[in-house]
Amino acid sequence: MLLVNDVDLYYGASQALRKVNLSAETGKVTCILGRNGVGKSSLARAITGRHPVRGGSITLNGLDISSMAPADRARAGIAYVPQGREIFSQLTVQENLYTGYAPLKRSQRHISPEIFDLFPVLKSMLKRRGGDLSGGQQQQLAIARALITKPRLLVLDEPTEGIQPSIIKDIHNVITILRQQGEMAIVLVEQYFDFARELADYYAVMDRGEVILSGRGDEMVEEDVRRHMTV
């Protein structure tokens, strides 16, 4: 269980998160929605430790991770699929996957066959360079790399951005399988409303650094949410 309590985050003097509260349960998908620039990625960065918070606290399964370095958060069970994927274009698919080993002990460093069950396309591309993959394949690689640590919290920042529909469907299926397995909490930052609605057990809509609407996914009122997603 992830708990974000009254979190404030600044870039210099500019405040990007204002007293943000969020929870994410194991075995559930929590979607963060909102238009460009409202603080969704900042919240993902606060959770994963990519940017320090100035106020509030963040706990994962009771452990206060608020001031932990990203590597320590990864060891505590947090995996992150950043916006834009951040694949190493000069490394092969296999080498990109190996970069996911960093938080693991030597004895844990192997790629479980389940990764290739989830992403069969990657198995046939292990020797290809990351930069030669399509955007959708790179996104699948980024998710696979994150799953290598068998995380307890998976944070995905706009995994559908710029991706073709067939691969969006594949990513949807993977998230559904991960949810069913019930071993991790999933936080999904998303601007694609239909994708979010289909997957959300819980949702939070952000506007100007604040969570302004939240609730259960099956009680999401499309009009109310869409009002905060269109410019």
Ligand SMILES: Nc1ncnc2c1ncn2[C@@H]1O[C@H](COP(=O)(O)OP(=O)(O)OP(=O)(O)O)[C@@H](O)[C@H]1O
């Ligand atoms: N590194 C940074 N330095 C300064 N300001 C930043 C930085 N990153 C984001 N911001 C600002 O913080 C605010 C929130 O940005 P953030 O990226 O969290 O929004 P977002 O909802 O994820 O938007 P998008 O969908 O475009 O990624 C914006 O006003 C943005 O310009």
